[in-house]
Amino acid sequence: xxxxxxxxxxxxxxxxxxxxxxAQQILPALTAFFFSLNYSEISHQRLSQQHNxxxxxxQGLTRAQHSQFGNVMIKWQLYANANQDLSDLTxxxxxxxxxxxxxxxxxxxxNSLSAIVPPLLxxxxxxxxxxxxxxxxxxxxxxxxxxGSLANQLSAQKHFLxxxxxxxxxxxxxxxxxxRLHNIGWLHNDIKPSNILLEGFLPNNADNSRxxxxxxxxxxxxxxxLYQPSVANIAGTPAYLAPERWQGYGSTVQSDIYAFGIMLxxxxxxxxxxxxxVRSSDSMxxxxxxHCQKSVPTLPLEYSRYQDVVDKALAKQIEKRYQSxxxxxxxxxxxxxxxx
Numbered sequence: 460x461x462x463x464x465x466x467x468x469x470x471x472x473x474x475x476x477x478x479x480x481x482a483q484q485i486l487p488a489l490t491a492f493f494f495s496l497n498y499s500e501i502s503h504q505r506l507s508q509q510h511n512x513x514x515x516x517x518q519g520l521t522r523a524q525h526s527q528f529g530n531v532m533i534k535w536q537l538y539a540n541a542n543q544d545l546s547d548l549t550x551x552x553x554x555x556x557x558x559x560x561x562x563x564x565x566x567x568x569x570n571s572l573s574a575i576v577p578p579l580l581x582x583x584x585x586x587x588x589x590x591x592x593x594x595x596x597x598x599x600x601x602x603x604x605x606x607g608s609l610a611n612q613l614s615a616q617k618h619f620l621x622x623x624x625x626x627x628x629x630x631x632x633x634x635x636x637x638x639r640l641h642n643i644g645w646l647h648n649d650i651k652p653s654n655i656l657l658e659g660f661l662p663n664n665a666d667n668s669r670x671x672x673x674x675x676x677x678x679x680x681x682x683x684x685l686y687q688p689s690v691a692n693i694a695g696t697p698a699y700l701a702p703e704r705w706q707g708y709g710s711t712v713q714s715d716i717y718a719f720g721i722m723l724x725x726x727x728x729x730x731x732x733x734x735x736x737v738r739s740s741d742s743m744x745x746x747x748x749x750h751c752q753k754s755v756p757t758l759p760l761e762y763s764r765y766q767d768v769v770d771k772a773l774a775k776q777i778e779k780r781y782q783s784x785x786x787x788x789x790x791x792x793x794x795x796x797x798x799x
Contacts, residue, residue, distance in 0.1 A: 482506050485517060485537070488589050492596070493533070498523040504532075518547070522603055528580045530603040539594050547680045548597040552582040554645070554679040555599075561643040575639050576676050577601040577656065601677075606657035609633070609674070609726075613652050618729040625672075629655075629726050632674045634791055637719055638784035640676060641685065641712055648681040648710045650718035651699050652725060683710060697746040698731055702775050705747040713777045716784060720772025727762045732773070751775065764794055 486503050493501050505520040521533040536546045555576055562575045581600040586593055609629060612621065621629075633655055640647060647654070658673040681694055693704060701717035704710065724732045733749035735742050755773045758766050768790050774780040781787040 481508070481517075485589070486519075489519075489521070489535070489537075492587060492589065493521065493523060498525050498531075498533070500524040525600075528600065528602070530605075531580060531600050532603045534599045534601070536597045537589060537594055539592065546584070546595070546597045548582075548599045549584060551679045551682075552579060552599050554682050555579045558640070558643065558645060558679070562639065565639075565643060573673075574658075574675060575636055575643075576679070577604075577658075604656045604658055604675075606659065606672070608653045608657065608677075609655035609722075610652035612657070613725055613729060615729070626726050628672070629674070630723055631788075631791055632672070633722065633726075634719065634784060634788045636674060636676050637715060638788050641715070641784050644685050646683050646685060646710050646712065646715055647676060647679070647718075648683060648715065649678060649695050649699070650715055650722060651696050652722055654678045655722075685712070693743070697735075697743065698733065700746070700750060702751040703777060705751055711777070712783060713780045716772055716781050716787060719784070719787075720769055723765070723772065724756075724758070724769055727758065727765060732756045732769075768794070 486506065489503070490501050500523060502522045503519060504522055507518050509516040509518065517537040519535055519537075521535060523531055523533055525531050534548055534551075536548045538546065556579060558576050559574070559578065579599065579601060581598070583598055585596045585598070587596050588594075589596065611617065612629070636655070637647065637650065654677050656675040656677050658675045693700065695704065695718075699718040699721045701714040704714055721731055721733075732755065733746075733753060735745035735749060739745045755770055758769060768787065771779070771781050771790075772787060
């Protein structure tokens with residue numbers, strides 16, 4: 460999620476109304492186009508808009524059925540300028556391909572079958588006539604995961620049903636995913652519950668409270684390699700951005716660790732450690748103040764054994780933070796062993 464300066468509420472309302480009007484033209488045209496590519500049971504889940512120079516850039520998520528792939532989620536991007544730079548989805552497709560290849564090679568060496576990211580079922584960059592003019596349409600197709608994301612499990616309606624064992628499993632599996640991603644040379648740069656997919660679940664007991672989930676990382680539009688120069692911009696989700704990112708520094712292993720620390724607190728407590736007023740006239744400044752100045756909150760007594768881990772993950776200064784996900788994972792696994 461790329462951030463922009465705050466916009467007056469009236470302008471936001473006008474933009475939403477304009478987008479609804481445009482959706483009435485764009486989505487039926489896309490539905491017809493997807494039908495021509497042998498997709499059926501098409502259901503548009505999300506539509507958003509970005510402005511790139513003089514061109515309008517539409518992005519969306521569409522759920523569908525395909526005879527070969529089964530239930531799928533189509534991420535798509537539509538833009539008018541055929542000469543513009545590669546789309547976000549082109550970049551994401553390249554990243555997914557690279558991560559899958561690297562993790563598959565690693566799994567063969569370690570005799571492991573677990574994946575880090577969803578498989579890329581299909582990708583294409585097409586020039587097509589949409590709305591009576593030639594436009595570029597990029598589509599990226601992945602499996603549809605009916606259990607949704609970790610964010611669904613942390614909603615107010617579901618969080619109180621989670622057992623301590625399930626919370627601990629979410630923490631350990633998520634930490635392991637990020638650790639493995641870093642190990643093959645990538646930073647995610649947008650770690651948060653909505654970017655952790657629940658691939659499936661394996662009931663290990665007749666009691667549903669002991670259901671265990673398999674997790675996957677998703678959304679790689681902001682991903683960068685550990686070896687490329689770090690870009691110093693405020694890109695990501697404000698609730699999870701490390702203090703140094705607000706201070707003009709680029710992303711690092713420690714900024715992913717900080718975002719995971721926010722998520723760890725959220726998994727345990729059911730809410731994030733920092734928040735801003737939704738009526739704020741400048742939420743970006745408020746978020747920066749929260750992350751850079753507010754102290755790490757104390758966990759409820761029942762989760763006090765996690766406090767040292769949370770303190771070290773959310774340290775304001777990089778040098779006081781965990782230096783690797785492996786170091787943090789060792790502490791978490793040690794706690795798990797002691798808890799048993």
